[in-house]
Amino acid sequence: MSANLYDFCHCVCSAPAESTPKTSASCSPAPESPLSSAEESVNGLTGDPLISQSSLKPPSDDPSGGESQPGTPLPVPGHSGLSIQEMVAMSPELDTYAITKKVKEVLTDNNLGQRLFGETILGLTQGSVSDLLARPKPWHKLSLKGREPFVRMQLWLQDPHSVEKLMDMKRLEKKAYMKRRLSSLSDGHLVDGGLPGSDYVQGSQSPGQQQLKKPRVVLGPEEKEALKKAYQQKPYPSPKTIEELASQLNLKTSTVINWFHNYRSRIRRELFIEEIQAAGGVGTGSEGGSPSLRGSKSGEGDSCDGTESEGTAETRHGLGIGMEDPRGCKDHDMEAESEAGGLAGPGSSCGQSGLGLFGLTDASSGSSASSTILPASGPARNPRDNNLRKKKAANLNNIIHRLEKAASKEDPSEWEF
DNA sequence: TTTTAGTCAATAAC
DNA sequence: GTTATTGACTAAAA
Numbered sequence: 001m002s003a004n005l006y007d008f009c010h011c012v013c014s015a016p017a018e019s020t021p022k023t024s025a026s027c028s029p030a031p032e033s034p035l036s037s038a039e040e041s042v043n044g045l046t047g048d049p050l051i052s053q054s055s056l057k058p059p060s061d062d063p064s065g066g067e068s069q070p071g072t073p074l075p076v077p078g079h080s081g082l083s084i085q086e087m088v089a090m091s092p093e094l095d096t097y098a099i100t101k102k103v104k105e106v107l108t109d110n111n112l113g114q115r116l117f118g119e120t121i122l123g124l125t126q127g128s129v130s131d132l133l134a135r136p137k138p139w140h141k142l143s144l145k146g147r148e149p150f151v152r153m154q155l156w157l158q159d160p161h162s163v164e165k166l167m168d169m170k171r172l173e174k175k176a177y178m179k180r181r182l183s184s185l186s187d188g189h190l191v192d193g194g195l196p197g198s199d200y201v202q203g204s205q206s207p208g209q210q211q212l213k214k215p216r217v218v219l220g221p222e223e224k225e226a227l228k229k230a231y232q233q234k235p236y237p238s239p240k241t242i243e244e245l246a247s248q249l250n251l252k253t254s255t256v257i258n259w260f261h262n263y264r265s266r267i268r269r270e271l272f273i274e275e276i277q278a279a280g281g282v283g284t285g286s287e288g289g290s291p292s293l294r295g296s297k298s299g300e301g302d303s304c305d306g307t308e309s310e311g312t313a314e315t316r317h318g319l320g321i322g323m324e325d326p327r328g329c330k331d332h333d334m335e336a337e338s339e340a341g342g343l344a345g346p347g348s349s350c351g352q353s354g355l356g357l358f359g360l361t362d363a364s365s366g367s368s369a370s371s372t373i374l375p376a377s378g379p380a381r382n383p384r385d386n387n388l389r390k391k392k393a394a395n396l397n398n399i400i401h402r403l404e405k406a407a408s409k410e411d412p413s414e415w416e417f
Numbered sequence: 418t419t420t421t422a423g424t425c426a427a428t429a430a431c
Numbered sequence: 432g433t434t435a436t437t438g439a440c441t442a443a444a445a
Contacts, residue, residue, distance in 0.1 A: 115433075127434085130436085131424090132423095142422090143422060236420090255438075265423090266437085
């Protein structure tokens with residue numbers, strides 16, 4: 001009936017994606033488009049309620065199928081020409097966990113891929129979608145821009161025809177692909193249309209200069225290990241430290257810098273998730289298949305999620321670091337505390353943060369206090385328990401570490417409590 | 418200027 | 432073929 005987000009996306013997406021900032025490599029036949037700049041997009045939809053109020057019916061259908069629904073009624077005035085940004089700005093708090101959970105469910109049930117969904121509905125690439133679905137941040141931690149995909153998802157969920165439309169799209173894509181394939185075959189050469197799986201790195205270059213792909217840097221396990229160690233020492237290394245690391249590991253400094261940025265950011269995200277889980281979950285994510293605890297692979301305990309394996313990086317990072325580096329201590333622990341649930345009061349100092357967290361749970365923590373560094377993970381039956389345990393353990397370590405450190409100082413004035 | 422947030426895209430894993 | 436991971440990059444915030 002009325003224009004809904006899907007229509008909107010659809011129309012935008014299939015528009016000649018001239019301004020596409022980057023050609024999505026996987027961009028398939030269906031000319032996806034960034035649909036990113038919602039401004040334009042919305043204009044495109046002229047006048048029609050981007051998401052008709054009707055399609056915004058307060059999700060009485062409770063997509064989450066559970067407790068807190070993702071379906072907080074989105075604002076949307078029946079206004080025409082309301083941009084997605086405006087909608088985002090006006091949106092009430094959404095339960096990002098419930099939304100992603102539901103989206104995943106719908107996609108799986110209908111055998112729809114993340115790529116299609118991402119490019120068509122969200123204007124994001126597959127990798128981003130995967131990440132988003134697996135590790136949604138809580139609404140209140142999201143910037144306006146970060147909220148946008150969730151609003152889109154919510155709208156999509158609310159559209160009763162969302163699935164069939166996407167399926168149609170899928171069919172079309174397939175058809176177009178086959179067609180191209182056929183014609184290129186009959187032409188005798190592989191033109192490949194340049195569209196899917198294009199070899200260009202960025203959309204901007206002329207097809208002429210086949211573009212010298214910058215090879216992707218892949219850090220080896222030892223390098224990662226070393227970086228993690230360095231991170232534990234100092235999550236915010238000085239330029240000098242970075243230089244040293246880079247030369248020791250034979251990496252570019254920019255790689256090291258990037259690694260630290262990414263690592264911090266990803267660990268932070270893990271924390272967000274653990275946070276809501278520990279809190280019983282605002283969202284539904286908690287029950288069972290929490291995205292965060294993608295107990296999935298990463299068996300080797302790698303990825304920022306190094307979190308998963310031994311003593312969570314983030315917890316460790318809350319360990320002693322920062323003692324020598326005021327910044328590390330401050331920023332770092334501040335992060336830890338706020339992100340780990342804002343348990344410690346505002347403005348708490350390093351020590352407090354630890355205590356704050358520590359105080360959070362009673363159970364069993366006492367017993368582990370005896371040692372310094374704990375193995376951090378027992379038989380982890382329930383990943384969630386395990387995480388909690390790790391967190392507790394890490395905080396204990398933290399405290400112990402501080403105590404030891406304090407004790408080792410002659411002058412009490414140096415004590416950092 | 419540095420850090421964060423958000424994302425892309427290559428590629429590894431399934 | 433699809434999904435997950437992760438190094439790199441951009442824009443915005445601090």
